Amino acid sequence: xxxxxxxxxxxxxxxxxxxxxxxxxxxxxxxxxxxxxxxxxxxxxxxxxxxxxxxxxxxxxxxxxxxxxxxxxxxxxxxxxxxxxxxxxxxxxxxxxxxxxxxxxxxxxxxxxxx
Amino acid sequence: xxxxxxxxxxxxxxxxxxxxxxxxxxxxxxxxxxxxxxxxxxxxxxxxxxxxxxxxxxxxxxxxxxxxxxxxxxxxxxxxxxxxxxxxxxxxxxxxxxxxxxxxxxxxxxxxxxxxxxxxxxxxxxxxxxxxxxxxxxxxxxxxxxxxxxxxxxxxxxxxxxxxxxxxxxxxxxxxxxxxxxxxxxxxxxxxxxxxxxxxxxxxxxxxxxxxxxxxxxxxxxxxxxxxxxxxxxxxxxxxxxxxxxxxxxxxxxxxxxxxxxxxxxxxxxxxxxxxxxxxxxxxxxxxxxxxxx
Amino acid sequence: xxxxxxxxxxxxxxxxxxxxxxxxxxxxxxxxxxxxxxxxxxxxxxxxxxxxxxxxxxxxxxxxxxxxxxxxxxxxxxxxxxxxxxxxxxxxxxxxxxxxxxxxxxxxxxxxxxxxxxxxxxxxxxxxxxxxxxxxxxxxxxxxxxxxxxxxxxxxxxxxxxxxxxxxxxxxxxxxxxxxxxxxxxxxxxxxxxxxxxxxxxxxxxxxxxxxxxxxxxxxxxxxxxxxxxxxxxxxxxxxxxxxxxxxxxxxxxxxxxxxxxxxxxxxxxxxxxxxxxxxxxxxxxx
Numbered sequence: 194x195x196x197x198x199x200x201x202x203x204x205x206x207x208x209x210x211x212x213x214x215x216x217x218x219x220x221x222x223x224x225x226x227x228x229x230x231x232x233x234x235x236x237x238x239x240x241x242x243x244x245x246x247x248x249x250x251x252x253x254x255x256x257x258x259x260x261x262x263x264x265x266x267x268x269x270x271x272x273x274x275x276x277x278x279x280x281x282x283x284x285x286x287x288x289x290x291x292x293x294x295x296x297x298x299x300x301x302x303x304x305x306x307x308x
Numbered sequence: 309x310x311x312x313x314x315x316x317x318x319x320x321x322x323x324x325x326x327x328x329x330x331x332x333x334x335x336x337x338x339x340x341x342x343x344x345x346x347x348x349x350x351x352x353x354x355x356x357x358x359x360x361x362x363x364x365x366x367x368x369x370x371x372x373x374x375x376x377x378x379x380x381x382x383x384x385x386x387x388x389x390x391x392x393x394x395x396x397x398x399x400x401x402x403x404x405x406x407x408x409x410x411x412x413x414x415x416x417x418x419x420x421x422x423x424x425x426x427x428x429x430x431x432x433x434x435x436x437x438x439x440x441x442x443x444x445x446x447x448x449x450x451x452x453x454x455x456x457x458x459x460x461x462x463x464x465x466x467x468x469x470x471x472x473x474x475x476x477x478x479x480x481x482x483x484x485x486x487x488x489x490x491x492x493x494x495x496x497x498x499x500x501x502x503x504x505x506x507x508x509x510x511x512x513x514x515x516x517x518x519x520x521x522x523x524x525x526x527x528x529x530x531x532x533x534x535x536x537x538x539x540x541x542x543x544x545x546x547x548x549x550x551x552x553x554x555x556x557x558x559x560x561x562x563x564x565x566x567x568x569x570x571x572x573x574x575x576x577x578x579x580x581x582x583x584x585x586x587x588x589x590x591x592x593x594x595x596x597x598x599x600x601x602x
Numbered sequence: 603x604x605x606x607x608x609x610x611x612x613x614x615x616x617x618x619x620x621x622x623x624x625x626x627x628x629x630x631x632x633x634x635x636x637x638x639x640x641x642x643x644x645x646x647x648x649x650x651x652x653x654x655x656x657x658x659x660x661x662x663x664x665x666x667x668x669x670x671x672x673x674x675x676x677x678x679x680x681x682x683x684x685x686x687x688x689x690x691x692x693x694x695x696x697x698x699x700x701x702x703x704x705x706x707x708x709x710x711x712x713x714x715x716x717x718x719x720x721x722x723x724x725x726x727x728x729x730x731x732x733x734x735x736x737x738x739x740x741x742x743x744x745x746x747x748x749x750x751x752x753x754x755x756x757x758x759x760x761x762x763x764x765x766x767x768x769x770x771x772x773x774x775x776x777x778x779x780x781x782x783x784x785x786x787x788x789x790x791x792x793x794x795x796x797x798x799x800x801x802x803x804x805x806x807x808x809x810x811x812x813x814x815x816x817x818x819x820x821x822x823x824x825x826x827x828x829x830x831x832x833x834x835x836x837x838x839x840x841x842x843x844x845x846x847x848x849x850x851x852x853x854x855x856x857x858x859x860x861x862x863x864x865x866x867x868x869x870x871x872x873x874x875x876x877x878x879x880x881x882x883x884x885x886x887x888x889x
Contacts, residue, residue: 317642318612318613319611319612319613320614321613324799346774346776346777347610347612347774347775347803349611368682386705386708388702388703388704404781407701408682409683409701409703410703410705411680411705411708423682449806449810450776450778450781450810450813452777453777483612487745506857506858507647507858507859508642511644512644515642515742518742519742536854536858537855537858539859540859561854563849566824566827566828567828569797569798569799569828570798570828572798
């Protein structure tokens with residue numbers, strides 16, 4: 194399983210970014226290979242409008258099955274993620290990446306209701 | 309990090325006065341972010357020093373280079389905003405009309421149009437008299453607040469809080485129901501709704517709460533000028549009860565608010581009774597927002 | 603004759619003045635009240651009347667025709683607003699982000715993005731005696747007020763003769779919507795209150811109307827509360843203070859109940875009368 198986290202940094206102890214559209218980084222974790230990949234999304238700051246769908250489009254390139262984030266995407270971004278069938282879990286906005294992963298594993302995170 | 313966002317659909321409900329009061333009650337422990345950029349008034353009560361400032365750009369603006377332009381008029385033909393004017397036979401862009409879509413530059417055969425980033429205002433990082441930091445911004449006339457600017461102000465506030473080891477950010481949210489409000493809400497731990505029992509107050513509260521609900525963020529409500537109208541007050545209470553929004557406090561119609569503002573002070577520094585009332589309210593807010601308190 | 607009622611800050615009494623002034627003037631002449639605060643239109647809460655006309659208002663957005671599309675991605679390249687994205691083998695369009703610039707549509711090599719109407723709000727026209735009331739309401743998911751304000755003003759221009767007094771209840775602030783609402787006005791009335799907040803926002807509003815080159819006057823609401831800084835500022839700047847509406851708890855209560863003030867409170871009737879006279883004088887002298 195490949196998971197993707199919205200984060201403020203690039204390691205397991207980084208804080209999560211509670212925002213979806215304007216998240217600073219993606220933290221991609223591949224459980225099978227135990228490999229980590231990160232993506233710097235800070236250029237999204239320059240978008241006046243429509244950060245959500247743009248970030249969702251970028252995210253789709255990583256082929257992750259699960260997204261773990263804080264508040265969850267807005268309507269437009271959720272629509273984009275729906276086309277890729279990504280499962281979305283929310284409520285991890287205040288955790289570190291490690292804590293968020295553990296919370297996901299133990300079933301403590303809420304599944305996002307969708308559009 | 310906990311982020312408390314104060315919102316009210318309608319203007320004039322006392323949102324900014326109350327946010328400034330909470331900034332005083334939270335003191336040095338919280339960083340303040342003023343995202344009500346269209347009517348940014350909090351600086352009048354918190355005395356920021358405008359220590360660090362930076363230009364802010366948002367969106368684009370078309371500019372025609374007269375030395376390359378052959379005045380063929382193709383730009384004017386494709387512009388849907390009537391933003392290309394012909395003055396003395398030369399084509400120029402009307403800055404207030406241009407939406408920055410970039411279409412004109414794409415069709416210009418002379419390559420005479422460039423899209424430049426539009427300078428829309430400045431944002432500031434200030435020390436304020438509560439012993440803390442405030443992030444705020446000022447827009448140029450005709451410039452719109454945007455999700456981008458709100459996100460910037462909030463991010464700088466979070467960074468300032470993190471750098472100073474503070475766990476709380478207090479946000480004066482944007483009005484309306486558009487993109488800036490969505491950006492104000494994003495990442496919030498708790499929304500404090502400020503309303504008044506007037507027909508328009510209730511009407512706007514319903515609209516803005518729809519958004520809060522969509523994002524699934526916990527909310528509480530402050531009823532200001534609570535004794536103005538018994539009938540609307542009942543309707544307001546019914547609405548809050550049905551939506552299971554707790555009432556954080558009720559403040560009677562009180563002209564002491566205005567006397568305090570006139571002296572450049574918040575109400576909690578001006579009137580002991582109201583200070584007690586709002587002190588209790590602030591305690592409730594911090595309890596609702598997180599396990600630990602300030 | 604178009605009179606825009608505006609203010610830098612919300613909650614200073616813009617809508618209260620607009621509705622009272624319109625009803626007051628309509629007792630002796632035809633008047634059109636237009637609510638241009640399309641994101642939060644509230645004038646209608648204070649004006650009743652019979653529905654004369656209503657119509658959906660549209661903006662133009664592209665629609666994707668998948669059969670002819672070659673998935674070249676040019677549309678997403680040319681869109682400056684992130685309103686159109688290519689996701690795998692489909693094109694997604696986000697109508698509320700679209701500014702209707704036509705670039706993606708007209709620059710599409712296979713003409714697979716024709717523009718189509720999409721509702722962005724609703725215009726209502728009510729009539730009660732000599733008062734016509736026009737309001738537009740932006741749909742909650744829509745973000746751009748300017749096109750709806752533009753279309754509403756066009757409806758007003760097409761429906762009424764130029765001489766009729768039109769009172770435009772404008773959105774608050776100094777951004778694009780208020781500029782769109784006031785740029786066609788013959789006179790702007792700035793409503794403020796005698797507090798530091800009121801003064802600060804009045805200065806921004808004055809800068810805005812000066813930049814637009816508009817004639818303007820100031821009405822001081824909640825007079826008696828706060829301080830005299832607004833009056834000093836107006837005197838120093840040579841700005842005409844057209845009326846002072848006193849601060850009374852009874853006014854706030856009457857407003858809260860959704861009632862008209864000038865019928866209940868003599869001081870408001872007096873102030874409203876003074877503003878109406880000013881509008882008449884301006885109409886006689888200006889045009």
